[in-house]
Amino acid sequence: xxxxxxxKSPSRLGALGEGASLSSSGPVSGGKPREQGLKEVDFERxxxxxxxxxGIGAAVAISTLYPVIKYIIPPVKQFSNKSEMVVGxxxxxPAKSGKIFQxxxxxxxxxxxxxxxxxxxxxxxxxxxxxxxxxxxxILSCPCHGAKYNQTGEIISGPQPLPxxxxxxxxxxxxxxxxxx
Amino acid sequence: xxxxxxxxxxxxxxxxxxPAVPGAAKQAAPGAAxPAVPGAAKQAASGAAxPAVxxxxxxxxxxxxxxxxPYKDSxxxxxxxxxxxxxxxxxxxxxxxxxxxxPRHRLSFWYYFGGLTLFFFMIQIITxxxxxxxxxxxxxxxxASFVFIQREISFGWLIRQIHAWSANLMVLMAFIHMFxxxxxxxxxxxxxxxxxxxxxxxxxxxxxxxxxxxxxxNELAFFATQVGTETPKVAPGGAFLVNILRGGEEVSGETLxxxxxxxxxxxxxxxxxxxxxxxxxxxxxxxxxxxxxxxSGMIKGYEKFFPTFLAKDAIGWIIxxxxxxYLAAxxxxxxxxxxxxxxxxxxxxxxxxxxxxxxxxLKDLKFEGGELVAIALITVGAVVWLLVPFIDFKxxxxxxxxxxTMLGLVVLAFLLINTWRVLAEYGW
Numbered sequence: 001x002x003x004x005x006x007x008k009s010p011s012r013l014g015a016l017g018e019g020a021s022l023s024s025s026g027p028v029s030g031g032k033p034r035e036q037g038l039k040e041v042d043f044e045r046x047x048x049x050x051x052x053x054x055g056i057g058a059a060v061a062i063s064t065l066y067p068v069i070k071y072i073i074p075p076v077k078q079f080s081n082k083s084e085m086v087v088g089x090x091x092x093x094p095a096k097s098g099k100i101f102q103x104x105x106x107x108x109x110x111x112x113x114x115x116x117x118x119x120x121x122x123x124x125x126x127x128x129x130x131x132x133x134x135x136x137x138x139i140l141s142c143p144c145h146g147a148k149y150n151q152t153g154e155i156i157s158g159p160q161p162l163p164x165x166x167x168x169x170x171x172x173x174x175x176x177x178x179x180x181x
Numbered sequence: 182x183x184x185x186x187x188x189x190x191x192x193x194x195x196x197x198x199x200p201a202v203p204g205a206a207k208q209a210a211p212g213a214a215x216p217a218v219p220g221a222a223k224q225a226a227s228g229a230a231x232p233a234v235x236x237x238x239x240x241x242x243x244x245x246x247x248x249x250x251p252y253k254d255s256x257x258x259x260x261x262x263x264x265x266x267x268x269x270x271x272x273x274x275x276x277x278x279x280x281x282x283x284p285r286h287r288l289s290f291w292y293y294f295g296g297l298t299l300f301f302f303m304i305q306i307i308t309x310x311x312x313x314x315x316x317x318x319x320x321x322x323x324x325a326s327f328v329f330i331q332r333e334i335s336f337g338w339l340i341r342q343i344h345a346w347s348a349n350l351m352v353l354m355a356f357i358h359m360f361x362x363x364x365x366x367x368x369x370x371x372x373x374x375x376x377x378x379x380x381x382x383x384x385x386x387x388x389x390x391x392x393x394x395x396x397x398x399n400e401l402a403f404f405a406t407q408v409g410t411e412t413p414k415v416a417p418g419g420a421f422l423v424n425i426l427r428g429g430e431e432v433s434g435e436t437l438x439x440x441x442x443x444x445x446x447x448x449x450x451x452x453x454x455x456x457x458x459x460x461x462x463x464x465x466x467x468x469x470x471x472x473x474x475x476x477s478g479m480i481k482g483y484e485k486f487f488p489t490f491l492a493k494d495a496i497g498w499i500i501x502x503x504x505x506x507y508l509a510a511x512x513x514x515x516x517x518x519x520x521x522x523x524x525x526x527x528x529x530x531x532x533x534x535x536x537x538x539x540x541x542x543l544k545d546l547k548f549e550g551g552e553l554v555a556i557a558l559i560t561v562g563a564v565v566w567l568l569v570p571f572i573d574f575k576x577x578x579x580x581x582x583x584x585x586t587m588l589g590l591v592v593l594a595f596l597l598i599n600t601w602r603v604l605a606e607y608g609w
Contacts, residue, residue: 067336071311075333 079105084179090171093117098133098140103167103178109133109140110169110176111151119169119178120153126160140164241478251485252279282483283490284470291361292468292490293497294354299456300498301351304505305389308344309445316396318441320434323398324519331516342509348390350505352535355383363569363589367469370577373570375466378459380567385452390533392444395437399517404526406440407432409536412543415552431522472579529607534600541599566592 087101087110098111100122109122111133120140122130129144139156140149147158154163168179257265265272283292315334317326330337359379362368368376395406410427413419428435464486474480484490532540539559546555565572575582 067339068307068311070335071337071340072314073335075335 084177086175087178088176090174090176093176096135100130101176101178106165106167108167108169108178110178111140113138113151117169117171117176118151119167120149120164121167123164124160125162125164126158131164239478251488278464279485279487281464281467281486283468283486284474284483285481286470286474286479288365288471291357291365293494294358294361295463296494297497297501298351298354298358299460300501301347301354301505302386302452302456304347304502305344305351306449308340308347311340312344313445318396318437320398320437323396323437327397327399328516338513339509342513343505345514346508346512347505348393349534350501350508352386352390354501355386356535359383360589360593364586365469365471366573366576366582366585368570368576369469369472369573369579370570372462372466372469375459375462376570377567378455378462381455382452382459385448385455387535389444389448389452390535392440392448394533395432395440396444397517398437398520399515400520400524400527401515401517401530403432403520403522404530405532406436407526408530409532410436412552413556416556419556433522472576472581531603531607534604537603538596538599541603562592 081104085103087103087108088099093099093110093112095112095114098109100107100109102108107122107130108119109131110117110119124131124142124144124147126142126145126147129142131140131142131147131149133139134141137148138151140151140153141147142149142158142160145159147160148156149160149164150156153166166181168181170177170179283289312330315326315330315337317323327341331341332338362376362379391406391409395402410423410432414423424430426436426439427433428439468486470480531537539555542558543552543555546552569585569588570577573582573585576585
């Protein structure tokens with residue numbers, strides 16, 4: 001049968017002088033000290049091949065992983081961007097109460113203070129919990145860490161760094177319309 | 182001596198010296214590749230620089246072969262040393278694993294198909310997990326999320342097509358693997374349980390295919406499931422089982438929920454357990470060679486499983502991956518229309534190709550009670566097929582077993598011919 005491996009073994013190349021035994025072949029030939037046996041192995045070709053295979057492998061791996069990563073990243077949710085919109089019925093916000101509606105990308109709390117409607121963002125500027133209207137104290141309060149705002153969003157007390165952004169709310173017919181400030 | 186399980190070889194064919202191995206190699210390389218040499222018989226290899234005469238009288242001259250030992254010059258990295266210090270109990274296990282060898286002969290090409298089945302299954306796990314990030318398994322949202330994945334998500338179409346195609350390729354590789362091991366009689370002693378666990382794996386894979394097929398909730402999925410779950414009703418107790426499977430009398434949103442839970446939780450759990458057993462058996466029992474090959478010197482050599490055979494396996498996996506991506510991109514599966522229970526079944530409705538043989542048998546046995554006969558035939562056939570290692574006595578004695586080869590050819594012919602008949606009648 002044909003020679004299966006190690007075409008550069010000393011026995012095949014007919015190493016001079018010592019002449020390796022017929023039996024043993026391989027990078028370290030039988031009977032020879034390691035360094036001399038390794039002389040016949042072409043390391044430059046071997047490491048070049050290693051680098052080529054590694055490079056192609058990296059290219060294949062990246063081109064396989066790229067679609068997977070892109071797939072996992074969820075698509076960005078598109079929000080509308082209207083200057084004003086109908087969010088609900090006036091009856092949903094009776095006097096001395098507040099209710100949160102979705103307006104474009106914001107959550108807006110509409111407070112009915114004896115007929116007068118005010119609107120500001122419901123997202124507490126501390127860590128993002130939604131505030132509620134506390135009628136007893138006439139404040140917007142956040143249950144998470146005790147932030148307090150007045151009806152138009154200004155800070156009264158608490159850990160929050162910024163006031164609530166304001167919006168405009170009005171009643172037309174039986175609808176409540178929220179618009180940008 | 183590559184047969185890992187020494188007990189199995191005791192009492193079977195008499196140990197013969199491996200022909201054409203230069204005997205001096207055994208002495209010259211002390212840390213050589215085959216330390217698991219049973220004491221007595223193999224020393225006959227020593228002193229053989231002369232040609233060994235095999236039983237068939239063929240002259241095999243001594244050939245100088247590289248006594249390749251991939252672990253000869255290996256050194257432990259510092260990370261490896263860190264583990265070795267703590268898990269030294271595992272060192273004998275790792276040394277044992279390093280010994281496993283795979284015989285090389287003219288039929289060893291077939292050894293790759295088991296690994297290919299595993300490869301396509303791993304692809305299924307990955308793409309399945311990805312699809313689950315966006316798929317909603319309810320009657321109201323299943324089809325909408327299915328369309329959403331393919332239209333809105335980056336490369337969603339690619340993940341879905343790969344998942345659909347890899348399912349088919351996995352079942353195809355499993356069938357090829359099963360028949361190649363059958364004809365090579367790899368099921369014979371001591372590997373009976375490998376055959377049994379392998380058959381269970383095949384049945385689980387077909388279950389995966391059946392349960393997953395409904396999930397897109399398009400017309401094709403709905404009616405294929407309806408037809409597929411209608412047939413078992415004629416068997417005794419079948420109506421009850423169909424009721425459990427369907428979550429009711431009809432295929433509905435309840436069926437979808439049950440198929441989803443089977444496909445994603447129960448079947449993967451069972452398959453991983455049985456697969457671990459199957460792979461463990463492969464490592465413990467080694468790879469079998471066809472009957473008589475060792476004695477007649479048809480084995481060209483033995484290569485190490487780790488890393489040599491695994492590296493060659495990886496070549497097959499890369500080719501399989503290329504084929505998979507080609508099929509996914511060039512022959513995409515349809516999106517279809519949303520399932521509507523009140524629509525009539527579409528013309529030419531048929532199950533997936535791996536069920537076509539049974540489908541054709543059911544159509545052939547159209548007489549009164551024919552369905553029950555078909556179910557009985559398939560069930561009895563499957564049980565006989567499962568028990569082959571326990572009834573093929575000749576193979577277990579390492580003798581040629583032509584009757585079972587004929588049986589395998591008959592079964593293969595039945596499957597191929599009936600599958601082809603469905604293709605001829607219905608088209609693809």
